[in-house]
Amino acid sequence: xxxxxxxxGLRTKGIEKNPxxxxxxxxxxxxxxxxxxxxxxxxxxxxxxxxxxVEHIVIDGGSTDATPDIIRRYEGSIDYWVSEKxxxxxxAMNKGLSLATGEVVGFLxxxxxxxxxxxxxxxxxxxxxxxxxxxYADLVYVSQDDQRVIRYWRSRDFRKGDFALGWCPAxxxxxxxxxxxxxxxxxxDTLKLAADAELMMRxxxxxxxxxxxxxxxxxxxxxxxxxxRSLKNIIQQNREILIALARNNIPVSPLLFATNKIIDRIRxxxxxxxRRYR
Numbered sequence: 240x241x242x243x244x245x246x247x248g249l250r251t252k253g254i255e256k257n258p259x260x261x262x263x264x265x266x267x268x269x270x271x272x273x274x275x276x277x278x279x280x281x282x283x284x285x286x287x288x289x290x291x292x293v294e295h296i297v298i299d300g301g302s303t304d305a306t307p308d309i310i311r312r313y314e315g316s317i318d319y320w321v322s323e324k325x326x327x328x329x330x331a332m333n334k335g336l337s338l339a340t341g342e343v344v345g346f347l348x349x350x351x352x353x354x355x356x357x358x359x360x361x362x363x364x365x366x367x368x369x370x371x372x373x374x375y376a377d378l379v380y381v382s383q384d385d386q387r388v389i390r391y392w393r394s395r396d397f398r399k400g401d402f403a404l405g406w407c408p409a410x411x412x413x414x415x416x417x418x419x420x421x422x423x424x425x426x427x428d429t430l431k432l433a434a435d436a437e438l439m440m441r442x443x444x445x446x447x448x449x450x451x452x453x454x455x456x457x458x459x460x461x462x463x464x465x466x467x468r469s470l471k472n473i474i475q476q477n478r479e480i481l482i483a484l485a486r487n488n489i490p491v492s493p494l495l496f497a498t499n500k501i502i503d504r505i506r507x508x509x510x511x512x513x514r515r516y517r
Contacts, residue, residue, distance in 0.1 A: 257292060263366040265293045265359055266341030266417070270331040272300035274349035275309060277461065282313050284352035290359035294318040296338050298331045306349075329428040329435075336425050342366070345414035350461040354379070358457045362414050365451055372419045372448035376457040378409035379511065383461050390462075391510035396452045402440040403484060403491040405499035410435035411458045419448055427486075432472060433479035437486070445487045 257264075267285055271278050285295050299306055299322040307322045314320065319338055325331045336344065343366050347353065365374040380390040392409045401407075413435075423442055426434040442448045477500065484491045 262290075262292045263343045263363045264341045265290070265362060265414070266296060266339035266344045267293055267359070268296045268298065268332065268335035268339060268344065268346050269349060270298045270300070270328055270335060270346070271302065271306055271349035272328075272331075273302045273304045273306060275302070275305035278306055278309050278349045279313075280352055281347055281349050282309070282317070285347060286313075286316055287356050288353065288359040289356045290363055292363065293359055294339075294341055296320070296335050298325070298335045299323075300325045300328075300331055327428060327431060329426040329430070332434075333425045333428065336420060339417060342417060343414050344417050344420060346411060347458070348411065350463070351411050352459050354456045354459055361453060361455060361457070365453060366414075366416070368451075370449055371416075371451055373413065373415040373442060373450045374453055375408040375414070375450065376412040376453040376455050378412055378458045378460055379456055379514065380462050380507075381459050383463050386459070388511050388515045390504075390507040391456075391514050392507055393510060394452055397443050397450055399444070402436075402444045402480075403489050403496065405496045405503060407436050407480075408439055408443075408452075409458065409460075410439065411460055413439060415442065415448075423448075427483075430479045430483060432476040433483055436476075436480050437483035440483060440489065441487055444489055 269278075269281055282295070282297075285293070295317050297310055297317050297320040299310060299320065301322055301324040310317065310320050310322070321334070325334065332346065335346075343362065345362070353359070362374065365371060375394060377394055378392040379388045380392070381388055394408050394412075397408070419442065423446055425438075427437050428434060430437055443450055477497070481491065481493060481496065
């Protein structure tokens with residue numbers, strides 16, 4: 240195992256982070272495995288945020304490419320990192336959650352970047368409302384090569400019953416209070432492709448936490464991730480979502496679920512085209 244812990248220090252623009260300040264202290268967790276092609280952009284995306292009260296945790300699954308070298312290059316700006324074998328992406332995410340010290344916690348994975356430098360400030364502003372448990376926003380899928388917008392994942396305010404209809408927030412935009420995460424639990428890593436959807440349905444649908452939708456694009460996500468890289472994985476993910484609905488005692492019609500998922504996917508591609516050519 241190779242690990243480095245870095246505490247204190249300065250953020251961009253010379254602003255010192257201060258967990259004891261009146262602004263929410265945010266933990267951003269990045270999980271990666273053989274992500275040398277994109278990880279540096281993800282790290283820089285965090286560093287370029289104009290909100291300073293944040294810790295960045297990087298969990299590497301024992302990469303065999305240049306990923307550890309890239310992490311070491313930026314270790315003065317990363318609060319904790321570890322490189323070791325894990326049991327998969329959700330095991331790595333759970334490891335990150337166990338290390339997080341922020342009042343608010345979210346993920347920015349190695350294929351993702353923030354849409355602009357104001358995202359963490361928007362999240363912090365939302366959590367100034369002390370009754371809020373979680374917030375989320377919109378996401379765009381972009382091409383691997385030239386970053387063209389392919390799909391636009393537009394979300395909305397949660398309504399009871401939404402998950403049974405195939406609706407789900409974009410997990411890379413989902414930020415929750417650490418107290419809620421500790422109370423309601425981590426990712427169920429017996430689900431290999433849908434543990435993020437299960438966690439959000441458990442929080443929102445089953446336990447009814449107070450959430451807020453922010454109608455802004457927060458994350459640019461490259462197409463080609465584990466779930467969307469093949470039709471087989473897409474089918475498996477949706478099977479796991481149906482399993483997750485049953486585990487959380489949420490009644491569902493598989494036909495209605497599948498129909499709404501297909502309609503929503505078409506809508507995302509059409510919205511992506513509209514954003515590209517506007």
